[in-house]
Amino acid sequence: MRYSAPRGTQDVLPRDIEKWRRVEHHVRRVCELYGYEEIRTPIFEQTELFVRGIGEVTDIVEKEMYTFPDKRGRSMTLRPEGTAPVARAFIEHNMFSEPQPVKLYYIGPMFRYERPQAGRQRQFSQFGIEAFGSGDAVLDAEIIDLAYTLYRDLGLNNCIARVNTIGCPACRPRYNEHIRNVLSSDLEQLCPNCRSRYDRNPMRILDCKTESCRTIAAKVGPIWGFLCTECAEHFSSLQDSLRAMSVPFELDPTIVRGFDYYTRTVFEFMASGIGAQDAIGGGGRYDGLIESCGGPPTPGVGFAAGIDRLLLAIEASGAAQESQRTLGCFVAAVGEGARLGAARLVASLRRLGVSADMDYMDRSLRAQMRHADRYRARIVAILGEDELRAGTLQVKDMNDGKQWEVSLEGAADEIRAFLQSAREQ
Ligand code: AMP
Numbered sequence: 001m002r003y004s005a006p007r008g009t010q011d012v013l014p015r016d017i018e019k020w021r022r023v024e025h026h027v028r029r030v031c032e033l034y035g036y037e038e039i040r041t042p043i044f045e046q047t048e049l050f051v052r053g054i055g056e057v058t059d060i061v062e063k064e065m066y067t068f069p070d071k072r073g074r075s076m077t078l079r080p081e082g083t084a085p086v087a088r089a090f091i092e093h094n095m096f097s098e099p100q101p102v103k104l105y106y107i108g109p110m111f112r113y114e115r116p117q118a119g120r121q122r123q124f125s126q127f128g129i130e131a132f133g134s135g136d137a138v139l140d141a142e143i144i145d146l147a148y149t150l151y152r153d154l155g156l157n158n159c160i161a162r163v164n165t166i167g168c169p170a171c172r173p174r175y176n177e178h179i180r181n182v183l184s185s186d187l188e189q190l191c192p193n194c195r196s197r198y199d200r201n202p203m204r205i206l207d208c209k210t211e212s213c214r215t216i217a218a219k220v221g222p223i224w225g226f227l228c229t230e231c232a233e234h235f236s237s238l239q240d241s242l243r244a245m246s247v248p249f250e251l252d253p254t255i256v257r258g259f260d261y262y263t264r265t266v267f268e269f270m271a272s273g274i275g276a277q278d279a280i281g282g283g284g285r286y287d288g289l290i291e292s293c294g295g296p297p298t299p300g301v302g303f304a305a306g307i308d309r310l311l312l313a314i315e316a317s318g319a320a321q322e323s324q325r326t327l328g329c330f331v332a333a334v335g336e337g338a339r340l341g342a343a344r345l346v347a348s349l350r351r352l353g354v355s356a357d358m359d360y361m362d363r364s365l366r367a368q369m370r371h372a373d374r375y376r377a378r379i380v381a382i383l384g385e386d387e388l389r390a391g392t393l394q395v396k397d398m399n400d401g402k403q404w405e406v407s408l409e410g411a412a413d414e415i416r417a418f419l420q421s422a423r424e425q
Helices: 014-033 047-054 059-064 083-092 137-153 172-189 192-200 202-207 211-217 229-244 307-317 336-351 365-374 385-390 411-424
Strands: 044-046 067-069 075-078 102-111 123-132 161-165 249-251 263-270 279-285 300-306 327-333 356-358 377-383 392-397 403-407
Touching: 014 102, 014 123, 014 137, 014 307, 044 047, 044 083, 047 059, 047 075, 047 083, 083 102, 083 123, 083 300, 123 137, 123 307, 137 161, 137 229, 137 263, 137 279, 137 300, 161 229, 172 192, 172 202, 172 211, 192 202, 202 211, 229 249, 229 263, 263 300, 279 307, 300 307, 327 336, 327 365, 327 411, 336 356, 336 377, 336 385, 336 411, 365 377, 377 385, 377 411, 385 392, 392 411, 403 411
Parallel strands: 161 249, 327 356, 327 377
Antiparallel strands: 044 075, 067 075, 102 123, 123 300, 161 263, 263 279, 279 300, 377 392, 392 403
16 A cells, blocks of 8 residues: 555655745745734634634635544634634634734645645645734724835736725625626526625626626626715825825725625735646635634734745746755764764764765765765865874865864864854855
């Protein structure tokens, strides 16, 4: 029996790890630059949290959750997204009594039982930010600005925010009514998914990816004329703030987002050249979420991006950087006695903070030199029986091929000093 990773999951191998770390490091740096602090929530939660938080009539809750009973028969779900868990933590730890807004970010795996394809997996990695406690449209703009800055600094230069509003529970029903009226004669032409959305959540028809639905939905027109005064003002203040922050954006009335918790601002970022799954991040305002998860009325706004897709986009844009394994010093040993000397030197180097390695496969000196080359070792220290007797060591700089002798006793310090001065040059 040969096992393989479950469908829709992947191993990130050592040769790719550098790319992941680069993005994760970058995410942390940018989030902290904007005043967001990291939070880590469990991988699974009570199922009810997602049903209430995300909404019953959503693709995720209807079809995509990994739900299982625990040993006591309680229903648990692997988290399909990060906002509801962070909202739960916000309430559970009384963060509403802290100075507002509370600004949080997370990075971690999410799970959705979707049909896997390029850029769409069943386990994928997301990072996200959430700001609770303020309804100010400037905060929405800050979040879009953060996302824009993050993408741009990763080399995705053509990335533009597509922005819309979906109003609030007071004004949205009028728009939903309008959608039903406009589409009533086209019901038969819609895909089965959209036909069921027609009654339950007609706004979702607007972001259906099916070509025929898109053509029909184009007749509906934007929500903008249906907004209540407060939502209209919020939307206009968002646009003013984005302009003030020099964040490029386009208004796109088809952005409606898939979760129930959104109110007012919604936005997405798309990447080119990565196929059908081109949404690399999205978010919006969710003023009703904390309350629907059992907390006091608290406005909030957030954003989430898939790291897997981000990596595809970076690759497609040509901004990927070759990652290379490098080593400070490879210690090549010839002869049994020299091996112990090599082990001692490698251990001393590592204690001094120099990355070091040696041969464990009984290779010849030539093969060890080749191996050192593969490791991209900057220095190779060569230790034979003769050197051991004389208490010396040959050191070779692999950059220019220069070789010199050092005393075995001071070798670790000397190699460290050499590498340090080489780095500073
Ligand atoms: P959502 O939580 O659905 O708004 O998705 C936010 C971002 O997560 C998307 O823009 C994608 O970049 C990423 N994402 C969502 N679902 C998947 C998936 N199944 N596989 C990979 N990335 C995903």
